[in-house]
Amino acid sequence: MFDIDNLSLRLNTFRNKLKDLKIDGALITKRENYMYLSGFSGSSANLLITDKKAYLLTDFRYVEQAAKQAPLFEIVQHKSNILDTIYEIVNSEGIKKLGFEDQSVTYCQYKEYSEKLKNTELFSIGSVVDDLRAIKDEQEIEIINKAVEIADKAFEQVLKIIKPGITELDVAAELEYKMKKLGASGASFETIVASGIRSSMPHGIASEKKLELGDTITMDFGAMYNHYCSDMTRTVFLGQPKVEMIEIYKIVLNAQLTSEKGAIKGRTGKEVDKIARDIIYRNGYEGKFGHGLGHGLGLEIHESPRLSVGGDKVLENNMAVTIEPGIYVEGLGGVRIEDTIIIRDDNPRVLTKSAKEIIIL
Template sequence: MKGGFNTDRIGKLRKGLEEKGVDAVLIFEPHNMYYMTGFTGGEGCAVITHDKTYLVTDFRYIEQAENESPNFEVVRADNQAKELPAFINSIGIKTACFEEEFINYKLYSDLKENLDGIELIPLGDLIKDIRQVKDEGEIERISKAQSLAEEALGYVKGLIRPGMTEKEVAIELEMYIKKGGAAGLSFETIVASGWRSSLPHGRATDKVIEDGDFVTIDFGIMWDWYCSDMTRTYIVGHASEKQKDIYSVVLEAQMAALEGMKAGMTGIEADKLARDVIERYGFGEYFGHGLGHGVGLQVHEPPQVNKRGDKPLKENSVVTCEPGIYIPGLGGVRIEDLLVVKNNGILNLTHIDKKLEIL
């Protein structure tokens, strides 16, 4: 395997095209392109038919594409609006799938206007479904990302004290990550303290951390193109009984989900494992998001592990398990682990402690 390419992925894609009765697929979305071709340039279009693989890009990326995608015929097209449709017309196909959730109206219009009678058909979930099941190499890279994230959090939690700002916590975390060799962050780091911890996506601000604050830290890193994601909530200085109660409920809910999740159950069923616990303690209205989501090349990707997740979880999908309780004016708690779904349960990639810590 070179880069993101392997023949198994192409084979699954071609089988899906055959089932759809379509001649080819046009891939523009950068993550899908990397996954299927190994090309990291992110500009161009992969064209995959039942027996040919092409990578169409402009002058800037020709050498890179030839190096990263040796199993693809690299085609130069400096004017995508005209030259890409002309190339597609030349390969003798009658139908082609396109990524309806990614391409914009102008690109779609250009293709429709310049393709000679070739029917464009929405791709649907074909590549999403293939990407959902991770191979050994993908799981290894996600595990590496998670391990470095845990090292960083272990370092930073020792620095947190009253008087420090949320931004200072985030900066220390991100410096450690970059020094550790990560390619970058999976998403903008969340550090939410005190009343702001009731904001599930409370990005770090200049708010000063005070004695008695919840501090929720939610972050992820990218390692060799793959993401991690985790959350831990701490209390600074002194904890109230109310804070301890909320934390214990969230932890019990997460443990119920971790013990019950397995391949074959739907995202709805997995979500219910944790939600039932939170509702039993009377906090149901304060758990407003889903239990989790898929993680891979993107930090949010299928499968859905929430009230809308009506599809069965597949073995070797990587998902988060992140129940939470968020009470306006008081604060909130979220505990998030990163898991590999297995037929007989889960493999937890998160090893940092989750017992309540008062810093």
């Protein structure tokens, strides 16, 4: 899945983080993180990484796959209780200080680790791997770009089938079917199709509601390609919309385009969020944009950084983020427009190519 040179660089970078933390090794349990560091994409694994050794612990089902996908790791088929195998390796490697991912380990699991590894101190490594994942290499960017291209093409094709009488579920099913036909392994998340007054719900999952003339239709969806996510939103109109909906669309589009251009290296997520929020609020819709402007994406649909009122992380080159302002008026409808972009100094690379001018079907 990943180039071996990229995997080697990631492993070395992570080992440097272990040195900074002054610990002997770390246990990686979060799937996206063990996939990122090892290249193994199966659903069951733990990594145990020290300064010199890298072990991938998995069960019988995945031993062959792991050997092919994770060439930098020693593959270990763990015992029925994986903790027994972890205990053996920790002892054989003389690990006295072991890092663990506190954000993905349950309290119950932590208690089990503590009881089993009595002679080893456990240390939280926080979001170390997640933070590494926030900055994509060129291989990752091209995979994400392919996922974006698939979603773009699916959107273009699904516009042809939208008509009065079909349901939101029909539209969602067509989007997901077309993404799969175009090469996606599946959808990045549960597809959102919200029409008419339901479009005022930012996460209005597709329902049995039938489309009607005059409806605003918001579609938020993404393709999963080679384990990476894309994310886009377009709002279209079925027949002539109300005047206020056209005005709202123009405001959201201005906020989206302006904040997209402003998503540059060195700004914090909240500074970029403010660009869009100020435009929306100045136009009389304060309180109608209640979510963040965007988020990072990659192996997960929502990852670091956050572009929101609380987004303190500074944007860096090669971060993949979404820009998705919206206005939502209960009883009337809502508009959201979203692209996936790559941070590039002062000129972001916009991956999403679907048209953003008003579309009336």
